Every structure is written in structure tokens, then in C-alpha cells.
Amino acid sequence: MPAEIPAAFQKLLSDNRAFAHLATVKKDGSPQVTPVWFDYTDGKIRVNTAKGRVKARTMQQGARVALSIVDPDNAYRYLQLRGEIENVVPDPTGAFYSTLQQRYRGHTSEVKDKDVRVVFTVRPTAFKVRG
Amino acid sequence: MPAEIPAAFQKLLSDNRAFAHLATVKKDGSPQVTPVWFDYTDGKIRVNTAKGRVKARTMQQGARVALSIVDPDNAYRYLQLRGEIENVVPDPTGAFYSTLQQRYRGHTSEVKDKDVRVVFTVRPTAFKVRG
Numbered sequence: 073m074p075a076e077i078p079a080a081f082q083k084l085l086s087d088n089r090a091f092a093h094l095a096t097v098k099k100d101g102s103p104q105v106t107p108v109w110f111d112y113t114d115g116k117i118r119v120n121t122a123k124g125r126v127k128a129r130t131m132q133q134g135a136r137v138a139l140s141i142v143d144p145d146n147a148y149r150y151l152q153l154r155g156e157i158e159n160v161v162p163d164p165t166g167a168f169y170s171t172l173q174q175r176y177r178g179h180t181s182e183v184k185d186k187d188v189r190v191v192f193t194v195r196p197t198a199f200k201v202r203g
Numbered sequence: 204m205p206a207e208i209p210a211a212f213q214k215l216l217s218d219n220r221a222f223a224h225l226a227t228v229k230k231d232g233s234p235q236v237t238p239v240w241f242d243y244t245d246g247k248i249r250v251n252t253a254k255g256r257v258k259a260r261t262m263q264q265g266a267r268v269a270l271s272i273v274d275p276d277n278a279y280r281y282l283q284l285r286g287e288i289e290n291v292v293p294d295p296t297g298a299f300y301s302t303l304q305q306r307y308r309g310h311t312s313e314v315k316d317k318d319v320r321v322v323f324t325v326r327p328t329a330f331k332v333r334g
Binding site: 089091093094095096097101102103104105106107136137138139140142147150152154 | 220227228232234235236237269270271
């Protein structure tokens with residue numbers, strides 16, 4: 073796998089219709105996967121969740137994750153990304169969540185559960201593309 | 204999680220625009236996720252791959268997998284499925300692969316690598332829905 077995202081797939085990372093399917097491994101060793109909002113800044117993927125959810129329990133610092141991001145214009149074209157959780161930071165003002173709202177919805181609204189919102193930064197270790 | 208798929212989500216399993224994001228755990232303990240074709244028959248999910256690929260190495264009998272299937276008409280509506288590989292069977296005539304071609308493309312074409320095609324049957328153990 074190349075260590076950098078092929079240029080042709082860079083655009084996909086800022087496409088506001090593109091969701092990531094984020095896979096993690098639970099403590100019992102079984103996989104979990106859900107679609108999530110994400111952003112890509114300075115070579116890092118950031119996602120968010122709320123404390124108490126499965127992802128918040130599995131995505132500790134150092135945990136390995138995988139993401140699959142499909143081109144909204146071509147279901148057979150996708151980017152696969154592997155990485156490690158670099159850090160987990162609370163989002164007490166909901167600022168990061170608002171960034172994602174803006175990206176995906178084009179506007180922000182009150183983040184009611186900001187006291188439990190958490191930001192995960194993923195350091196990509198490998199990419200693989202198809203299509 | 205309910206043990207049965209909620210009726211409102213049954214239709215999603217036969218929607219020919221719906222792909223599954225299939226997550227597995229590799230031998231080194233890290234997750235892997237890719238979009239795949241699937242079918243749902245007699246309460247089981249079936250997917251296929253070719254020998255030699257990452258999924259063929261990780262999805263041994265008894266291995267746990269997770270799938271996420273998003274409604275093509277609503278990105279915020281999805282079905283999450285967890286399960287276990289019930290069996291792994293060769294597809295030497297490409298018959299199952301042709302079934303998937305028919306479902307997703309509306310026609311079949313020659314399965315050139317049928318000698319390495321494999322069918323995985325997943326026994327669902329839990330479902331979770333959103334939206």
C-alpha cells in the first residue's frame with residue numbers, strides 16, 4: 073500500500089457526500105463497523121462520537137482502525153485507509169462537531185450533547201485504492 | 204440488539220443498489236473493511252471473494268464479521284449486522300458469483316477466475332438499526 077493518498081482520491085476526502093465506514097475491533101476481538109462523518113486535515117482523519125457509545129470504548133489511543141470511503145459518483149471506486157488512533161480529545165464546546173455539521177449539512181445547529189462529544193484523530197498508516 | 208431484522212429494513216437486503224461494508228479482523232488484530240456485493244437468503248448473508256485476498260485469509264469458519272448496509276435513498280438510515288462465518292465453500296462453476304452479477308448488474312458475464320472464487324455464509328447474531 074502506498075503511504076500517501078493517490079492524488080486522484082484526494083478530492084474524495086473533502087466531498088461532502090462522502091461518508092466513511094469506520095471499522096474498529098472490540099475488546100472481545102470482534103469487528104464493528106458504522107458509517108460516520110469525517111474530515112481530513114493536515115494528513116489526518118478526524119471523526120467524532122459521544123462517550124458511552126461502542127466506538128468511544130474501542131477507539132483508545134493507539135487502537136488500530138480501518139476506513140472505507142466510496143466515491144458517491146461511482147460505487148466501484150473507493151479508498152481504503154488503515155490507521156492508528158493518535159489521540160482522543162473531548163470537544164466540550166462542540167466546535168469540532170460543528171465543523172462536521174458545516175461540512176455535511178452546510179450549516180450548524182446547537183450541539184446539545186457537547187459535554188460528551190469526543191474527537192478522534194487517526195494517523196493513516198496505509199492506503200489502498202480501487203477504481 | 205434484536206435477533207431479527209426489523210421488517211422495515213428487510214427491503215434493504217434485496218435492494219440492488221445496496222452494498223455492504225464488511226469488516227473483519229486480521230491475524231495481527233487490526234480491522235479491515237471493504238464494500239462488497241452480498242445476498243440475503245434464508246436468514247443468511249452470503250458474500251464472495253477470491254482466494255489470496257485479505258478477506259479470504261481472515262474469514263475462516265467461526266470468524267466474527269460485521270456489516271453495515273446504508274439505505275441508498277437515505278445516508279442516515281442503516282442496518283448494522285454482526286455475525287459469524289458459518290462456512291466457506293469454493294464456487295468452482297462461478298454460480299454464486301453469477302447470482303451476484305445478476306442481482307447488481309441485471310445480467311451475468313463469464314466468471315474468469317471461478318477456480319479461485321469462494322462463498323462465505325454469514326450467520327447473523329445481532330442487528331442494530333438507525334433511522
